Amino acid sequence: MFRKNFIMSLMENILILFIIASVFYTSQSLQTQKTIYVPQGSITNIISQLHKKGYEVSPIDRYILSFLGQPQSGWVDIGAEKLNRVDFLYKLATAKAKMEEITLIPGETALLFFEDIASTLDLDASRLQHYYDQHADYPEAGIYADTYYVPFGINEEQLIAFLLKESTGQFQKISQKIYGTYDKKQWLRILTIASIIQKEAANTEEMPLVSSVIYNRIKKGMPLQMDGTLNYGKYSHIKVTPERIRNDKSRFNTYRYKGLPPxxxxxxxxxxxxxxxxxxxxxxxxxxxxxxxTHDFTKSYRTHRRNIQKAR
Known part of the structure; x- marks a missing residue:
C-alpha cells in the first residue's frame, strides 16, 4: 500500500513539474519580426529552417505546431516583434500571407510604373522591364490600369507573370463580350486608340468624343496632331512644346506622321x-x-481657331 501511494504521489509530482515546465516554456518571450518568411515543407522542416535563421524555436515546438495547424508558406504577417512562444506558434499556424497593394494609374507608361513599384517592393526596375518585354503581347499597355494585391516578397519574374495573366484575362473578357473573339492584332489597335484617348480626354464623359475625333481624322487622311502621343515612355509627364514637336522624329509624333502611333x-x-x-x-x-x-469640340477649323484664342 505504501509503495502504491508513493508511486501515485511521484507521478502527480512529475505531472505538476511537467505542467509547470510547459507553462514556463510556452510563456517564454520570442523575438521575431512583423513579417517572416515561412519555407515550404513539413512542420519539422519549417521549425528547422526557422531555427537556422535565428529564431529561438526547438524540436519541441513542432509538436505544439502540429496541434495548432500547418502554417502557410511564403511571407506571412505575424503582426508583432515580440510574442510568447505559444502566441508565436499560433500566429505562425494561422497568419495570412502579407500582401502589397500596387496601382497602375490610367495613362502611365510601363517604364515609370516599373520604377515606382521597384521602389515600393524593393525590386529591380530593369528586370521588371526585361520580363515584361520578354512576355508581354504589347510593347505598352499590356498591363491593365488597375489596383493589384501581390504577395510580399514576390520577385520580378513572378510579378510580371501575375500582372500579365490578370491583364490578359481582362482584355479577353472585354473582347469576347463585344467581338465574340480575342484577336491580338485587332486588340493592339484598340489599345493604341484607347491610350491616346486616355491621355487626351479630360474626363470619362469626353472619351467617346475624343475617340470620334481620332476615327474621323484617320478616315479623312488627316494627321492626328495630338500632344498625348508624344507622352510615351520616359516622356509620360513631360509637357509637349513646339520645339519637341519639331525635333521628335519618332512614329509617335502624330504632327509629323499620319495614322496611329506604332x-x-x-x-x-x-x-x-x-x-x-x-x-x-x-x-x-x-x-x-x-x-x-475640359474641351471644346468642333468640326470647323475656323471655330477651332476661335476656341484657341479664347483659351489664351
Missing amino acids: SPIGAVSFDAIIAAIKPAQTDYLYFMKNRQG
Missing part, C-alpha cells in the same frame, strides 16, 4: 477601351482645352 503610349482603363471600341457618332475634327479644364 503601339500604345500608356496604360488604359476600361472606359478608354470602351470609348475606343464605341466612339461617339460625331463629325468633330478638332478639340481645344478651355478655361474650365
Whole structure:
C-alpha cells in the first residue's frame, strides 16, 4: 500500500513539474519580426529552417505546431516583434500571407510604373522591364490600369507573370463580350486608340468624343496632331512644346506622321477601351482645352481657331 501511494504521489509530482515546465516554456518571450518568411515543407522542416535563421524555436515546438495547424508558406504577417512562444506558434499556424497593394494609374507608361513599384517592393526596375518585354503581347499597355494585391516578397519574374495573366484575362473578357473573339492584332489597335484617348480626354464623359475625333481624322487622311502621343515612355509627364514637336522624329509624333502611333503610349482603363471600341457618332475634327479644364469640340477649323484664342 505504501509503495502504491508513493508511486501515485511521484507521478502527480512529475505531472505538476511537467505542467509547470510547459507553462514556463510556452510563456517564454520570442523575438521575431512583423513579417517572416515561412519555407515550404513539413512542420519539422519549417521549425528547422526557422531555427537556422535565428529564431529561438526547438524540436519541441513542432509538436505544439502540429496541434495548432500547418502554417502557410511564403511571407506571412505575424503582426508583432515580440510574442510568447505559444502566441508565436499560433500566429505562425494561422497568419495570412502579407500582401502589397500596387496601382497602375490610367495613362502611365510601363517604364515609370516599373520604377515606382521597384521602389515600393524593393525590386529591380530593369528586370521588371526585361520580363515584361520578354512576355508581354504589347510593347505598352499590356498591363491593365488597375489596383493589384501581390504577395510580399514576390520577385520580378513572378510579378510580371501575375500582372500579365490578370491583364490578359481582362482584355479577353472585354473582347469576347463585344467581338465574340480575342484577336491580338485587332486588340493592339484598340489599345493604341484607347491610350491616346486616355491621355487626351479630360474626363470619362469626353472619351467617346475624343475617340470620334481620332476615327474621323484617320478616315479623312488627316494627321492626328495630338500632344498625348508624344507622352510615351520616359516622356509620360513631360509637357509637349513646339520645339519637341519639331525635333521628335519618332512614329509617335502624330504632327509629323499620319495614322496611329506604332503601339500604345500608356496604360488604359476600361472606359478608354470602351470609348475606343464605341466612339461617339460625331463629325468633330478638332478639340481645344478651355478655361474650365475640359474641351471644346468642333468640326470647323475656323471655330477651332476661335476656341484657341479664347483659351489664351
